Amino acid sequence: MTLDELKAVLIPVALALRADFDPMTQRAYHRLLKDVPAPLLVAGVDAFLETGPRFMPTAPELQVAAEKARRALLAAHPYDGCVECEGQRGFRTVIAEGGQPVVSPCPCKARHQQKLARLGLDKPAAVLPNEAGAGDEAVYPTLEQLPERIQARLRAVAAQKLLR
Secondary structure: OOHHHHHHHHHHHHHHOOOOOOHHHHHHHHHHHOOOOHHHHHHHHHHHHOOOOOOOOOHHHHHHHHHHHHHHHHHHOOOOOOOOOOOOOOEEEEEOOOOOEEEEEOHHHHHHHHHHHHHOOOOOOOOOOOOOHHHOOOOOOOHHHOOHHHHHHHHHHHHHOOOO
């Protein structure tokens, strides 16, 4: 999103909420929101304004609102597959050279991904509160990856814990 697009979306909101939105603040908002597609920001701002805010939302709040709007739009554009892959969505069965049936990715899946990319729905806008990595599995460090003083403390605590 360009700075001009950001101004076109947020200046009316700032005026309506009687907030100061000077050029320095605009650049700060743009720095955080530059990766959010403009249509998603508009949808997020619209959803945010429906809650009846009293103050100008911060850039992280707008990122979260844009991500919620992105997820709603993703739900409105599900991947249904096509006739070729109706038995196993996303994959189709083709006959290989030796007459053997082989499963290969269906082209309709790539077309759906391209459609989502055109709509700006392919990448998350933000990590929502109370989510670890936007759905990614949390990866914890092993004992060897921790600093030496923490390793020593954990070993001491573990030594004190005896099964009775």
